[in-house]
Amino acid sequence: MNKTFMLQRMWVWFRQWGRGSLVIDSTFRVLMVGALLAALFAMGSMAFIRDQETKRLMAHVDALLSTVESSVSVACFTGDATLAGDISRGLLTNKLVAGVRISAGKAVLTDRLREGTIKDERFVVTRPIPSPFGAGDMVGEVTLVADGEFIRAQAMSYSQISAIFLVMELLAVSIAVALVMLHTVVRPIREFSRRVHDVDINASKVDAYVIPPEGNEKNEIGRLAADFNIMIGNVRDLLAAEHAMQEEIATRERRFRTLVENSPDIIARYDRDFRRVFVNPAYAHETGTPIERALQRPVEDDTIWRPHMSCEEYQARLRHVMLTGKPDHVLLEWHRDDGRLVSHEMYIVAEYDGNGQVEGTLAIGRDMTERLAVERLLQRQASYDALTGLLNRRMFGERLREEIAHAERTGTAIGVLFIDLDRFKEVNDTLGHEVGDLLLVDAARRLTHCVRESDIVARLGGDEFIVVVPNAVEAKHLARIAGEIIQRMEQPFHVDGNTCYISASIGITCFPEDATQQETLLSCADQAMYAAKEQGRNGFSFFTREMQTQSQNRLHLANDLREALANNQLQVWFQPIAEVATGEVVKAEALLRWVHPDRGMVSPAQFVPIAEENGCIHDIGNWVFQRSALMAKQWSDLFPSVGGDAPSISVNLSPRQFTRGDFSDHWAAYINEIGLQTESIVVEITEGLLLSDASDILGKLENLRAAGMQVALDDFGTGYSAMAYLKKFPIDYLKIDRSFVRDIDADANDRAIAEAIVAMAHKLGIKVVAEGVETEAQRDILASVGCEYLQGYLYAKPMPEDEFLAYVSHRAAPRVKVASL
Structure with missing residues (x-):
C-alpha cells in the first residue's frame, strides 16, 4: 500500500515538474522518436536478415550436394542402389537435409524423406549428375529436400538477435542525443526563459533587456536574445506611442465634448x-x-x-x-x-x-x-404673382402640364378659360398704375370666388388671367363658370375712392377635344378670347374649328417665310439713335422688314415668332447681322473715328438664336473679314433671356465681350426686372422701353421709373438708351434725368439702307449703334 502510494506521488510530481518543461518534453520526444526509429529499423532489418540467413543455409545445402556429387555419379553410372542408399542416409544426418532422391535414368536408386516433413519447392535443390568419366553425358539426377521449418527457425532466431542489438544501439544513440540537447540547448533555453521572465519592461533601459546565457552569445540563443531585445525596444516605443495616443485621445475627447456641448x-x-x-x-x-x-x-x-x-x-x-x-x-x-x-x-x-x-x-x-x-419666400415669389398672389406664368405652366398628364392617364377632360379684362388700359392710363394694380387685386379675388378650390387660377401678366378646370365633364359647366366671371367683373370696382367699370372677354377651349399639347391648348384659348372681343367684348366664346383659319394663315406665312430670304423679300431698315448731349446720330438699330409679294409689308410681330418656331431665325439672324455689319463698315468709312468711338449698329438677337445658336465665333470672324472694328456692333438681348436656366448664357455674353462687341439689354423694365443680373452679366447699355417713355411727361410714376433706371445704370457703369421718344417734352425730361441716347420718331423713323446711308451722310461725325431682330 505504501509502495503504491509512493509510486503515485512520484508520478504526480513527475507530471507537475514535467508539465510545460522543455527538458522533459524534448527528452521524451527524442527518446520516443529514437524508439520509433529503432522499431522501424528493427522490423525492416529482421525481414532482410531472415532472407539473407535463409539464402546462406540454402547455399550450405547446395555445398553438401557438391561434396557427394562424385559418389552419386558412381552410384548412378553403376546403378548401385546400395551405394545410393548409403549416400542418402549420410546426407539425412545433417539437420538441413530432410529428404534425398537419387535416380539413374528412369530407375530410382533411393528416395528418402524424413517423417513429418512437408515438401516445399522453395527448399528443394535438384542437380543433374554427369558421367564419372567426364564424357559430358548425364547418368542421373540427385534431389535434396531441405528442412524448411528448421531453416525458417534458424533465420528467425538470427534476425531477432540482430534486431535486438540494433534497437539497443539506436536507443543508446537517442539517449546520447537527448543528453547533449539537454546540456547544450534545453538548459540554456530554460535559463533564457527565466531571464526573460525577470525582465521589467517599464524599468530603465539597461534593466529592460535580456543577456543571453554564458557561452551562447553567438549561437541561435544569442541571436534570439538580440531579437527579443529589439522586440522589447519596439514594445517600449509602442507603449510610449500608445501613452501619447491616449493623451491625444483624451485631449481630443475634451475638445470634442466642448465642441458638441457648445x-x-x-x-x-x-x-x-x-x-x-x-x-x-x-x-x-x-x-x-x-x-x-x-x-x-x-x-x-x-x-x-x-x-x-x-x-x-x-x-x-x-x-x-x-x-x-x-x-x-x-x-x-x-x-x-x-x-x-x-x-x-x-x-x-x-x-x-x-x-x-x-x-x-x-x-x-x-x-x-x-x-x-x-427659400419659401423665393419659391413663392418665383411661383406666384407678387401683385395678386395667384400663380404666375411659370408655375401655371407646370401645373397645366401636370393636369394634362393626369387627364391622359385617367381619360378625363380639362377646360381652359383665357380671360382678358376689357377697358383695363383706360383705367390704368386715366387713374394711374396704383389704382390699376388695386383693381387687378380685386379682380383676382372675384375670379377665385367663381371657381372651385381644385381649379387652377393664374395671372399670365398685365390684365390677362387664366383658369384651368380639371374633370370638365360638360361644356355647359364651363359656360356657367364663364358667365359667373363675366357677371362679377361687370360689377363696379370701388378702388381708392374711385368707381371703375370694366368687363371680361373669355376664350374657352377643352382638352383633348380642341388640342392635346399645352402650347396649342393655350393658343386655342387665346384665339377664342380674341373672338369674344371681336363679338363686342363682355362675353365668352368657345374655340371652334373655324378659328383654325388663322392658324392656317399662320402656317402659310411660315411656309412663305422659308423662301423669303432666298427670294430677297427680307430687308434691313435702320432707325437712328441720337446722342442727347450733341443731338448727333451716333448709333442705329437694325430692324427687319418683310415685303411679301402678295401680303405686302408683314409686321415682324407676325413672322419673327414663326421664324423662331421653325428654326429659320438662325439663317435670318445671321443675314441681318451681315447686312448690319456691312452698313456699319460703310458708315465707319464715311466718318472714321476721330477722338471718339466709331459708329455702331445694334442687332437684336432672339432668345432662341442666342441659346441654341453658335454665332459668336462666326460673327467675330466676319467682322475681322470685312475689316470692321468690333465695337461697331452692339448685340441687343431681352432681359427675360438673362433669367433663363441655360447655363451657357454668361459664357456666350463673355465671348461677345471678349470679341470686342458690346451688349445692350432691350425693353428694360417690362419683364422680371431682376436687378441681380445687371451685376452678374456684362451689360453695356440699358434700353428703356417705350411704355415708360410714352407717358413720361404726364405720369409721375413713369418719370420716377425712368429716373431710377438711369441712376441705377450709371451706378453700375451702364449707359442708357430711351426708345419711343416722339416729343420734345419727352426728350427734355429724359435729358434731365441723365439719359445718354434717344431713339424715336422725334429724330427719325426706320428707313431702308440707302435712305439711312444718305441720312447719316448729312450728319456730322455720327456714332452708330446696330440692333438685331
Missing part, C-alpha cells in the same frame, strides 16, 4: 432600441426638453416628441438607416415654447461597433429655419 446644431444618438443615449445642450434648448428627461427615452414616447412628423415615421427612418447603413436626411419642424416655428434638417448616419455591426444611429440637426423661410 455646438448650435442639435445632436442625438440612439441605440438599437431607438432610445436616446446622448443629447447635447442645443437639443435641450431647441426642443424645450431637459437632457435628463430625454435620455433613455424611446423615440415613440410622444410625451416629449415635439416635431410635426409622427414619431412612428421618424423611428421608421432611423430603422431604415440601421438596416441599410445608408445615411438619410429628414426635415423636422416644430413649434418651440415661445411659439416660433423652427426647422432642422437632420442628417442621420449609422454607428458601428468594433466588429462592424450597427449599434445605433447618430442624428445631427442643422437649424434651417431662416434658410427655409427665405
Whole structure:
C-alpha cells in the first residue's frame, strides 16, 4: 500500500515538474522518436536478415550436394542402389537435409524423406549428375529436400538477435542525443526563459533587456536574445506611442465634448432600441426638453416628441438607416415654447461597433429655419404673382402640364378659360398704375370666388388671367363658370375712392377635344378670347374649328417665310439713335422688314415668332447681322473715328438664336473679314433671356465681350426686372422701353421709373438708351434725368439702307449703334 502510494506521488510530481518543461518534453520526444526509429529499423532489418540467413543455409545445402556429387555419379553410372542408399542416409544426418532422391535414368536408386516433413519447392535443390568419366553425358539426377521449418527457425532466431542489438544501439544513440540537447540547448533555453521572465519592461533601459546565457552569445540563443531585445525596444516605443495616443485621445475627447456641448446644431444618438443615449445642450434648448428627461427615452414616447412628423415615421427612418447603413436626411419642424416655428434638417448616419455591426444611429440637426423661410419666400415669389398672389406664368405652366398628364392617364377632360379684362388700359392710363394694380387685386379675388378650390387660377401678366378646370365633364359647366366671371367683373370696382367699370372677354377651349399639347391648348384659348372681343367684348366664346383659319394663315406665312430670304423679300431698315448731349446720330438699330409679294409689308410681330418656331431665325439672324455689319463698315468709312468711338449698329438677337445658336465665333470672324472694328456692333438681348436656366448664357455674353462687341439689354423694365443680373452679366447699355417713355411727361410714376433706371445704370457703369421718344417734352425730361441716347420718331423713323446711308451722310461725325431682330 505504501509502495503504491509512493509510486503515485512520484508520478504526480513527475507530471507537475514535467508539465510545460522543455527538458522533459524534448527528452521524451527524442527518446520516443529514437524508439520509433529503432522499431522501424528493427522490423525492416529482421525481414532482410531472415532472407539473407535463409539464402546462406540454402547455399550450405547446395555445398553438401557438391561434396557427394562424385559418389552419386558412381552410384548412378553403376546403378548401385546400395551405394545410393548409403549416400542418402549420410546426407539425412545433417539437420538441413530432410529428404534425398537419387535416380539413374528412369530407375530410382533411393528416395528418402524424413517423417513429418512437408515438401516445399522453395527448399528443394535438384542437380543433374554427369558421367564419372567426364564424357559430358548425364547418368542421373540427385534431389535434396531441405528442412524448411528448421531453416525458417534458424533465420528467425538470427534476425531477432540482430534486431535486438540494433534497437539497443539506436536507443543508446537517442539517449546520447537527448543528453547533449539537454546540456547544450534545453538548459540554456530554460535559463533564457527565466531571464526573460525577470525582465521589467517599464524599468530603465539597461534593466529592460535580456543577456543571453554564458557561452551562447553567438549561437541561435544569442541571436534570439538580440531579437527579443529589439522586440522589447519596439514594445517600449509602442507603449510610449500608445501613452501619447491616449493623451491625444483624451485631449481630443475634451475638445470634442466642448465642441458638441457648445455646438448650435442639435445632436442625438440612439441605440438599437431607438432610445436616446446622448443629447447635447442645443437639443435641450431647441426642443424645450431637459437632457435628463430625454435620455433613455424611446423615440415613440410622444410625451416629449415635439416635431410635426409622427414619431412612428421618424423611428421608421432611423430603422431604415440601421438596416441599410445608408445615411438619410429628414426635415423636422416644430413649434418651440415661445411659439416660433423652427426647422432642422437632420442628417442621420449609422454607428458601428468594433466588429462592424450597427449599434445605433447618430442624428445631427442643422437649424434651417431662416434658410427655409427665405427659400419659401423665393419659391413663392418665383411661383406666384407678387401683385395678386395667384400663380404666375411659370408655375401655371407646370401645373397645366401636370393636369394634362393626369387627364391622359385617367381619360378625363380639362377646360381652359383665357380671360382678358376689357377697358383695363383706360383705367390704368386715366387713374394711374396704383389704382390699376388695386383693381387687378380685386379682380383676382372675384375670379377665385367663381371657381372651385381644385381649379387652377393664374395671372399670365398685365390684365390677362387664366383658369384651368380639371374633370370638365360638360361644356355647359364651363359656360356657367364663364358667365359667373363675366357677371362679377361687370360689377363696379370701388378702388381708392374711385368707381371703375370694366368687363371680361373669355376664350374657352377643352382638352383633348380642341388640342392635346399645352402650347396649342393655350393658343386655342387665346384665339377664342380674341373672338369674344371681336363679338363686342363682355362675353365668352368657345374655340371652334373655324378659328383654325388663322392658324392656317399662320402656317402659310411660315411656309412663305422659308423662301423669303432666298427670294430677297427680307430687308434691313435702320432707325437712328441720337446722342442727347450733341443731338448727333451716333448709333442705329437694325430692324427687319418683310415685303411679301402678295401680303405686302408683314409686321415682324407676325413672322419673327414663326421664324423662331421653325428654326429659320438662325439663317435670318445671321443675314441681318451681315447686312448690319456691312452698313456699319460703310458708315465707319464715311466718318472714321476721330477722338471718339466709331459708329455702331445694334442687332437684336432672339432668345432662341442666342441659346441654341453658335454665332459668336462666326460673327467675330466676319467682322475681322470685312475689316470692321468690333465695337461697331452692339448685340441687343431681352432681359427675360438673362433669367433663363441655360447655363451657357454668361459664357456666350463673355465671348461677345471678349470679341470686342458690346451688349445692350432691350425693353428694360417690362419683364422680371431682376436687378441681380445687371451685376452678374456684362451689360453695356440699358434700353428703356417705350411704355415708360410714352407717358413720361404726364405720369409721375413713369418719370420716377425712368429716373431710377438711369441712376441705377450709371451706378453700375451702364449707359442708357430711351426708345419711343416722339416729343420734345419727352426728350427734355429724359435729358434731365441723365439719359445718354434717344431713339424715336422725334429724330427719325426706320428707313431702308440707302435712305439711312444718305441720312447719316448729312450728319456730322455720327456714332452708330446696330440692333438685331
